[in-house]
Amino acid sequence: MLIESIVRKTLGLKRHRVKEVKEEDGSLSVHLVPDGRFKVICSVCESKGPGYDTLRERQWKHVPLWGIPVVLVYAPRRVHCARCGIKVESIPGTKGKSPLSVPLSIVLASWAKEVAWQVVGRFFGFHWNTVRKAVKDVVDYGLRHREIGNVLLIGIDEISRRKGHVYHTQVYDLISKRLLWSGEDRTSETLETFCDEMGEEHCEQIEAVCCDMWAPYVDVIKARLPNAILVFDKFHIVRHLMDAVDKVRREEARELKAENPEVLKKTRYVWLKNPWNLTDKQKVRLSYLEKLNLKINRAYLLKEAFRRFWDYTYPAWAKKYLDQWFWWATHSRLQPMREFAWMIRRHQNDILNYFKVRIDNGAVEGLNNKAKSISHRAFGYIVPQKPSTLLSITEWGNFQCHN
Numbered sequence: 001m002l003i004e005s006i007v008r009k010t011l012g013l014k015r016h017r018v019k020e021v022k023e024e025d026g027s028l029s030v031h032l033v034p035d036g037r038f039k040v041i042c043s044v045c046e047s048k049g050p051g052y053d054t055l056r057e058r059q060w061k062h063v064p065l066w067g068i069p070v071v072l073v074y075a076p077r078r079v080h081c082a083r084c085g086i087k088v089e090s091i092p093g094t095k096g097k098s099p100l101s102v103p104l105s106i107v108l109a110s111w112a113k114e115v116a117w118q119v120v121g122r123f124f125g126f127h128w129n130t131v132r133k134a135v136k137d138v139v140d141y142g143l144r145h146r147e148i149g150n151v152l153l154i155g156i157d158e159i160s161r162r163k164g165h166v167y168h169t170q171v172y173d174l175i176s177k178r179l180l181w182s183g184e185d186r187t188s189e190t191l192e193t194f195c196d197e198m199g200e201e202h203c204e205q206i207e208a209v210c211c212d213m214w215a216p217y218v219d220v221i222k223a224r225l226p227n228a229i230l231v232f233d234k235f236h237i238v239r240h241l242m243d244a245v246d247k248v249r250r251e252e253a254r255e256l257k258a259e260n261p262e263v264l265k266k267t268r269y270v271w272l273k274n275p276w277n278l279t280d281k282q283k284v285r286l287s288y289l290e291k292l293n294l295k296i297n298r299a300y301l302l303k304e305a306f307r308r309f310w311d312y313t314y315p316a317w318a319k320k321y322l323d324q325w326f327w328w329a330t331h332s333r334l335q336p337m338r339e340f341a342w343m344i345r346r347h348q349n350d351i352l353n354y355f356k357v358r359i360d361n362g363a364v365e366g367l368n369n370k371a372k373s374i375s376h377r378a379f380g381y382i383v384p385q386k387p388s389t390l391l392s393i394t395e396w397g398n399f400q401c402h403n
């Protein structure tokens with residue numbers, strides 16, 4: 001097979017021909033020319049029209065062949081489109097102003113999903129920046145073709161990078177379990193931007209939102225998602241509870257340091273783990289510790305009792321149980337547990353909404369980790385002008401090559 005026909009087939013040329021393939025400066029230059037038998041296609045609306053003029057020659061990087069760089073060379077024409085006016089023609093295998101051919105962008109972006117961008121660059125003989133451009137092209141394509149029409153349940157979560165110094169707000173579609181949007185920081189402005197991009201109509205359709213008890217989010221949700229039931233995320237609540245339990249342990253360990261420094265050593269997970277996940281050794285340790293009348297043991301019992309709360313079916317019964325638990329916790333003489341109990345009380349209505357709409361952010365946890373590892377591979381790279389780009393990096397999952 002001749003190189004000409006390989007190019008013709010891989011680019012899907014119909015209205016263009018390969019004039020010649022030349023070796024220039026160590027790369028293969030594929031010179032394309034229009035096939036005069038056909039009318040010109042408008043790149044905006046894809047309709048046919050008469051040619052208007054011809055622009056200067058342009059070059060696009062294409063997929064290397066046997067390690068040899070390949071460049072497409074073509075002088076685009078402009079079309080006199082009945083609908084759009086004078087527009088650049090549609091050129092097979094290229095998109096907009098990108099200096100990369102579409103097949104090249106797809107190849108690079110697909111590899112960039114798997115390995116570090118620098119490695120992709122080295123492997124294909126491109127600069128890191130070329131890989132970045134390819135990713136951006138593909139991501140932009142994914143965003144343009146994204147369907148957010150019927151998202152009804154959303155989950156909002158934050159991820160942190162650089163040891164909690166940089167936050168990202170992630171918005172998930174809880175039904176299809178995919179990332180919808182991501183923006184820098186976790187302020188009310190972040191979520192406002194999401195609502196702006198989503199548009200009022202979509203915002204009004206959203207039926208329920210699941211998130212942490214984080215005031216900036218809550219304010220925006222109440223203001224901008226008027227029909228959504230707010231449900232505080234079960235997993236976040238449990239995490240706050242765990243923090244309280246651990247605080248009791250640390251405080252008590254400090255108090256006991258003088259008389260009994262060993263007793264609470266390395267017991268963190270004994271108290272925090274689910275009892276059925278304890279190792280045999282941890283079980284023995286726990287049953288010994290339980291007899292010592294420690295503060296941490298009271299916190300532990302409260303934590304375990306809280307678990308039953310989620311099992312209720314009817315909101316009224318759940319509320320009754322929560323009231324009871326609140327009483328125990330506030331009378332426990334354990335400051336961190338009391339603080340947790342009061343936080344729950346303050347947010348009680350939205351916590352009890354869980355018994356109306358049973359949603360939580362459990363399923364998106366995995367997606368969060370994926371976003372983190374991807375941003376690691378990209379060295380935290382985010383297109384500066386567009387805060388919502390990180391999302392699109394994970395959106396590749398939805399990206400398919402349409403030819």
Ligand SMILES: [Zn+2]
Nearest residue numbers: 042045081084
């Ligand atoms: Zn047009």
